[in-house]
Amino acid sequence: GNSVTQMEGPVTLSEEAFLTINCTYTATGYPSLFWYVQYPGEGLQLLLKATKADDKGSNKGFEATYRKETTSFHLEKGSVQVSDSAVYFCALSDKGAQKLVFGQGTRLTINP
Amino acid sequence: KAGVTQTPRYLIKTRGQQVTLSCSPISGHRSVSWYQQTPGQGLQFLFEYFSETQRNKGNFPGRFSGRQFSNSRSEMNVSTLELGDSALYLCASSLEVTNNEQFFGPGTRLTVL
Numbered sequence: 556g557n558s559v560t561q562m563e564g565p566v567t568l569s570e571e572a573f574l575t576i577n578c579t580y581t582a583t584g585y586p587s588l589f590w591y592v593q594y595p596g597e598g599l600q601l602l603l604k605a606t607k608a609d610d611k612g613s614n615k616g617f618e619a620t621y622r623k624e625t626t627s628f629h630l631e632k633g634s635v636q637v638s639d640s641a642v643y644f645c646a647l648s649d650k651g652a653q654k655l656v657f658g659q660g661t662r663l664t665i666n667p
Numbered sequence: 668k669a670g671v672t673q674t675p676r677y678l679i680k681t682r683g684q685q686v687t688l689s690c691s692p693i694s695g696h697r698s699v700s701w702y703q704q705t706p707g708q709g710l711q712f713l714f715e716y717f718s719e720t721q722r723n724k725g726n727f728p729g730r731f732s733g734r735q736f737s738n739s740r741s742e743m744n745v746s747t748l749e750l751g752d753s754a755l756y757l758c759a760s761s762l763e764v765t766n767n768e769q770f771f772g773p774g775t776r777l778t779v780l
Contacts, residue, residue, distance in 0.1 A: 598772050598774050599759075599771040653698055654723050655769065656712070
């Protein structure tokens with residue numbers, strides 16, 4: 556079945572540092588790929604998505620590129636802020652389906 | 668436009684009891700999905716509803732059930748609660764079943780004692 560693997564956390568960085576959170580997936584066919592973010596006490600918010608190979612999703616300075624050859628969708632940001640502290644989830648869904656399969660989440664803490 | 672709302676936000680029950688959680692999707696959204704979030708298992712898909720029909724179901728025991736009403740509001744029910752059912756239950760809505768962008772509510776935190 557489909558699965559998503561994220562890099563182990565937690566991750567702690569200083570403000571303005573470069574961020575990478577690794578995500579790889581296993582799926583049949585060509586799934587859609589997502590990054591969600593969860594702030595303390597809240598539900599998940601869609602951060603960005605990509606629906607086909609070589610697509611780049613971007614939002615709020617975050618980027619991720621759908622790499623079919625390496626089955627990866629790594630999240631990057633050039634300069635993180637304290638407000639980026641949250642838990643980040645990589646997820647996939649089959650085309651036309653609503654069911655999301657999530658990675659285990661990566662807790663990110665940014666220190667001033 | 669109001670977001671996805673879930674009630675109640677917090678719930679404490681004892682083993683053996685049953686519980687009903689409610690989700691009101693964003694106005695106009697017809698698809699509702701439910702997820703369970705626990706520290707050990709992470710986020711796991713429970714079910715998905717569209718136009719009052721269950722389209723997909725995750726790998727959970729029959730104690731977990733749900734339904735959707737004609738106004739797209741959804742409820743999920745857990746009977747004979749177990750300690751392991753303690754979790755954050757998240758509801759997500761989307762416009763159509765072919766639109767993969769889902770909007771999540773804040774969740775209901777269920778504690779089973």
